[in-house]
Amino acid sequence: MKVGYITSEYPHTKIKHAAGIGTSIKNLAIALVDKGIDVTVFVYHQNKNDIFVDEGVEIHLIKTERFKIATWFFYRKRIQKYINNIVKKKHIQILEAPDWTGITAFMKFKIPLVIRFHGSDAYFCKIEGRKQKFKNFIFEKSGLKKAKAYVAPTAYAGRETQKIFGLNNNKIKTIHYGLQLKHFVNKNPDIYNENTVLYIGTIIRKKGVLELAEVFNKVVEFNPNAKLILIGSDAPDIKTDSTSTYNLMENLFSEKAKKQSSYLGKIPYAEVQEHIKNTHVCTFPSFAETLGMVTIESMAMQKPVVNTSIGWAQELIDDEINGFLVHPSKIDDYATRIIELFNDKSKCIEIGRAARKKVEQLFDIEKNADINIEYYKSIIEK
Structure with missing residues (x-):
């Protein structure tokens, strides 16, 4: 089988940007290659055109282009032409693209197109209660309607996206993102820096970081030795027009909490893993995700x-078996859970062990790659 992925991000030093979408695509792409599948990744909005191979995956960079009028249309056509040439040359059998921004709107392919619900702008606007630009909705709906089938990383994301765009529910299959578990091993889970809380992700309102500041105020009041570590890129705030959401967090911290918090910015992923190993509790109080890669990584x-x-x-x-679930708006309850874990090392070990088992059951990329392969085959053969 030969599969192609269309994306604006992918984790590699030659590529401008990589986040959750890119990480999940790479995890799957490498697992598919290991199973004998030929994988080609098309990365648009890049600084230059290039072709190279990384861990068995053939990667095509497609340079950003500007046009005198309707760049949104003509650049899509440029991407379409390039991909169709490679599809014909390599005999690629199926393409996959994300729902975000509706990149495949106005594109035509001679092979089946699958859209994976990484999270459309419309999806996040609905969850956050924001108004979406009409143009963005039309692009995303057009891209989705052209697809032969859909993949949702969670049943929740599938249901919400189906309702927003009026999709055929029978064409949506839930396949969780997965991890290469051999790269996520903690040989000494009982060794960590006590009373530390770790957050990984963009510093942005929708991730619940402003609520996290209030939560940590409560935690540090109860435990003056508590420390909060924040890792991720800072982002502008859509409600206040502030250029820095982290500045808004700082303004919410109590004096004690501010002294006990550290913002490390964006750091190499090898370092992120070390921080996960060394922390006492990980926390992700998000208001808007489709799955949340950092949760299953932790x-x-x-x-x-x-x-x-x-x-x-x-x-x-x-809840209470392999982790804790608390609504981000419930500040006291959220803080209480963190404090409970600080005070009970055996509970931390027990929860962590159960969490690993849950990931092995549902989020092992080796198992999930097989599910993807069978789903792709069923679409190709229709």
């Missing part, structure tokens, strides 16, 4: 996670 490293309780998170964590 669970794989046998860390107790205090997570949001919204929709998708209920498919990741069984």
